[in-house]
Amino acid sequence: MTTLPLTTRSLDELVMLHRGEPVSVGRFIARAEALAGRLPPGAPVINLCQDRHAFSVTFAAAVVAGGSNLLPANRLKATVDELVDSFAGAVVVADRPLEGFTGTVIDPSEALESLEQAQRIPRVSADQRAAVVFTSGSTGRSSRIEKPWRTLHDSSLLNLAQLDPPPGARVLATVPPQHMWGLETSVLMPWFGAVTVSSAHPFFVADICRQLEALEQPRVLVSTPVHLRALVESGIKLPDVERIYSATAPLSRSLARRLERLSGAKVTEIYGCSETGCLARRQTARVADWQLFDAFELTNEGDGTVARAAHLPGPVRLMDHLEFRTRDSFRLLGRQSDLVNIAGKRASLAELTGVLLDIPGVLDGVIFQPPEDEDGPARRLAALVVAPNLEPADIRRALGRRIDAAFMPRPLRLVEKLPRAETGKLPRRSLLQFFARTCRQAG
Known part of the structure; x- marks a missing residue:
């Protein structure tokens, strides 16, 4: 042995x-x-x-x-x-x-x-x-x-x-x-x-x-x-x-x-x-x-x-x-599950999130694809952002200078913090549950 x-x-x-x-x-x-x-x-x-x-x-x-x-x-x-x-x-x-x-x-x-x-x-x-x-x-x-x-x-x-x-x-x-x-x-x-x-x-x-x-x-x-x-x-x-x-x-x-x-x-x-x-x-x-x-x-x-x-x-x-x-x-180039195709254009969610995080004043954030519904995959991306001193319009203007309009997240919601695990990762289930609650609270 x-x-x-x-x-x-x-x-x-x-x-x-x-x-x-x-x-x-x-x-x-x-x-x-x-x-x-x-x-x-x-x-x-x-x-x-x-x-x-x-x-x-x-x-x-x-x-x-x-x-x-x-x-x-x-x-x-x-x-x-x-x-x-x-x-x-x-x-x-x-x-x-x-x-x-x-x-x-x-x-x-x-x-x-x-x-x-x-x-x-x-x-x-x-x-x-x-x-x-x-x-x-x-x-x-x-x-x-x-x-x-x-x-x-x-x-x-x-x-x-x-x-x-x-x-x-x-x-x-x-x-x-x-x-x-x-x-x-x-x-x-x-x-x-x-x-x-x-x-x-x-x-x-x-x-x-x-x-x-x-x-x-x-x-x-x-x-x-x-x-x-x-x-x-x-x-x-x-x-x-x-x-x-x-x-x-x-x-x-x-x-x-x-x-x-x-x-x-x-x-x-x-x-x-x-x-x-x-x-x-x-x-x-x-x-x-x-x-x-x-x-x-x-x-x-x-x-x-x-x-x-x-x-x-x-x-x-x-x-x-x-x-x-x-x-x-x-x-x-991104995760296999990370690549999205919207309006015939492809992008990596990780790269899009990286652009978001590079915006001055953004402390944390994520751009992601919401879950499918009865009509199929979501046609718009969404974003949750921690940026106490910014407005959604400020963030969209900054994103618009670096990403294609097809990937502009709508909705883009400001939150106090993201549901990260202790390692800093965002388990998808926790993210989607948090997103659903945020949407309900926003009416």
């Missing part, structure tokens, strides 16, 4: 900063092993911990105990109940109460306080199912993706080589650890590279800036376009940052340039999906093409693109349209 280490760091290296406490690899492993002793051997663990330290220790404990981490897109009672029913022997680990859930919940708090030091680094079967990721359904449906330990181990080493964070970096992430982007960068990356992650999970601009200021340099910020746009639009002076990594949604060139100017950081945008993990990168402020990570191969097959890599369990059909520039570079 092939085994791989839980971490390639040495026992005395720092892996996390938790509420001011530096946590060494040895202490982190000791805490994980203490919690693993309370888990049924080989059990699926529904990891609902919200604190990044608690989540990471629980993730490691489940793997050390020979089990796997089930990572649902939310903490709703119905979701947890479904997982308990679907996975035999599943147990729930959570660091906060679960509303409405009546089953047994394991509290990791005691293990998290251990001051013991592990004397060795555990090894894990390469083929062990270490995680099952459940997507948020941003395209309309959720999916389940299994991750063997080999995949997580090898992809972590690949990500470090391709992202190249500065040695000794202190990492702050605004994304939750349950999401694949947060898992790869704020949980697994410190297990395999010379970086230390903060357990903090700031949401508001002032909190993000305060947490960054508290970290030693060089600083790295892992985030999403939603949070990064809020940082820029806030007017608050940004701390010096060495690197900013962004994913989960398209990042506009203008936003990337403003971030670099205001923070001094090099902004790197990451492309990938839950099935592949991180797949490609680009310096968005300067280039439009994506650079494929070394381990991957992309091929056109039928009407789509398939990704392959030795560390993946199998080939993955991507949901996006790609235009190859060279063997190792490409441009994104």
